[in-house]
Amino acid sequence: EPEVTQTPSHQVTQMGQEVILRCVPISNHLYFYWYRQILGQKVEFLVSFYNNEISEKSEIFDDQFSVERPDGSNFTLKIRSTKLEDSAMYFCASSGNLGQEGNGYTFGSGTRLTVV
C-alpha cells in the first residue's frame, strides 16, 4: 500500500536554528499538507499546497514557516528560527483530490521536533 514517508523521525535542534522537515508524498497525489500536534494538544492544520503554491494556511503558519516542493517527489517544511514552542510532532499528508471523499488523506508517521 502506498505510504507517505517522513524524515527524520526525531529531530533535536537548538533554539534559533533552522530546521527542514522532509516528506515524500504518495507519487500520484496532488495535494500536500502539514499538520502539527503539540504534546497533549490537538492536531492542528498548518498549510496546504497545490500546484506549486500554498492554497491555504492557518494563523500558526507565520513568516517563520515555509514550504517547498523542490523536485517531483519531496515536500519540505522549513522553520527559519525555531522557538521552544515549535516543539511538536509534525505530520505530513497527501491526497489525490480535495479530500472531500472520506479516504482522501494519507498521513505520514510524523517527525518529532524537540527545540532545546
Add this chain to the structure above:
Amino acid sequence: GEDVEQSLFLSVREGDSSVINCTYTDSSSTYLYWYKQEPGAGLQLLTYIFSNMDMKQDQRLTVLLNKKDKHLSLRIADTQTGDSAIYFCAETSNSGYSTLTFGKGTMLLVSP
C-alpha cells in the same frame, strides 16, 4: 471557529464493546472521520461518514452520527488488545481546501 471535543481516556476489557464519543460545533461539516494512532505511527484512517448519513458499519466498527446534536460516536465490537491506541475524531467543512479539524484524541486501553 470550529471545535471538536472528545473524552481523553477509555478503558475496557478484551471482548467488550468500546464506545468513543465526539462532539463538534461546525454545522457545515461534510465529512466526519475517525483516525487511529498507534505508538510511533502516523494517523491511520479507520472510517468516515458523510454528513447526510446516520450510521455506517464496517466490520467491527459502527459509526453513529446525530447531526442535530452534533454528536459522533465510534463503537468497536469485540475489542481486542491490538485496538489499544489513540482515536481521533476529525471533520471537514465546506470552507477552505478540506482542512481537517481534529479533536484531542481518546486513548483506548484494552486489558486482557
